[in-house]
Amino acid sequence: MEEPAESFRSDRVDLRRWRMSDLTALERAIHESLDQLVPWMPWAADPGRRQTAAFLTRVDEEWETGQTFAYAITLDAEVIGGCSLMRRIGPGGLEIGYWLHSARTGQGLVTTAVAGLVDQGFRLAGTDRVEIHHDVANHASGAVARRLGFTEVERVPAPEGPLTPGESGVDVIWVMTADQWRTRNTETRRTT
Numbered sequence: 001m002e003e004p005a006e007s008f009r010s011d012r013v014d015l016r017r018w019r020m021s022d023l024t025a026l027e028r029a030i031h032e033s034l035d036q037l038v039p040w041m042p043w044a045a046d047p048g049r050r051q052t053a054a055f056l057t058r059v060d061e062e063w064e065t066g067q068t069f070a071y072a073i074t075l076d077a078e079v080i081g082g083c084s085l086m087r088r089i090g091p092g093g094l095e096i097g098y099w100l101h102s103a104r105t106g107q108g109l110v111t112t113a114v115a116g117l118v119d120q121g122f123r124l125a126g127t128d129r130v131e132i133h134h135d136v137a138n139h140a141s142g143a144v145a146r147r148l149g150f151t152e153v154e155r156v157p158a159p160e161g162p163l164t165p166g167e168s169g170v171d172v173i174w175v176m177t178a179d180q181w182r183t184r185n186t187e188t189r190r191t192t
Contacts, residue, residue: 002124004069004085010116013109015071015083018059022072025079027052029101036102039166040138059084069120073100073113080104083113085121085130092128094121098144105140111147118148122178130181132174135167142172149184150174 007016018026030037030047037044043051059070066087073081081100089095096117100110114132121130132150134141135158145152154173162169 003063003066004120004124008116008120010119011112012075013080013113013116014074014077015113015116016074017063018056018070018072018082020053020056020060022079023049023053023056026056026072026082029079029081033099033102036105037099039164040135040141041099042163045164071113071117073098073109075104075109081110081113083110083117085117089131092126093131094124094127094129095131095133096121098141111144114144115148118176118181122181128178130176133171135162135164136170136172137166137168142174145174148176149180150176151180 007014009015027047027049030044030052034044034047037047043055059068062068063070068084068086070082070084072079073083079101081098081104083096083098086095086097087093096114098110098114098117100113104110118130121127132141132145134145136142136155142152151174152172153175156171156173158167158169158171
């Protein structure tokens, strides 16, 4: 089975496959960012050590099956967030999810990490699109998609309704095709 790189650099951040030795660093990053995470991430409502360890076990298993490729986002070897490529939107598609430590937001770091993740996604055979899904009230997630040139294609009722205190229950779906990503990267290289 084809996999993305287990670790890579994307401009200022490094992304690497989660490992069980990240448990304490991940738990700390989550707890220090609860005010920012709880409104949008259902798992943040109960972020105990057992749940965090279960997450690390699950993403390791899902990597092996090719279902999800989850990464720690690191800066100078410090865990500052996480992101994933997930096979849950049908053939040819990968969905991206991401979060960043609240002390690291506003610096372009998650945008940089997501750009690297999109690159990895389009290196996998058969990937013709990458999508970002987020609640319409989560403006920060939408800003990442917008900065990277994703196209908003749809707003739909969330299948399970609002799951967190910040959610409205309406999901925004953004799409980037492989051709759009290649064109974007070509144009970016020309202007730099």
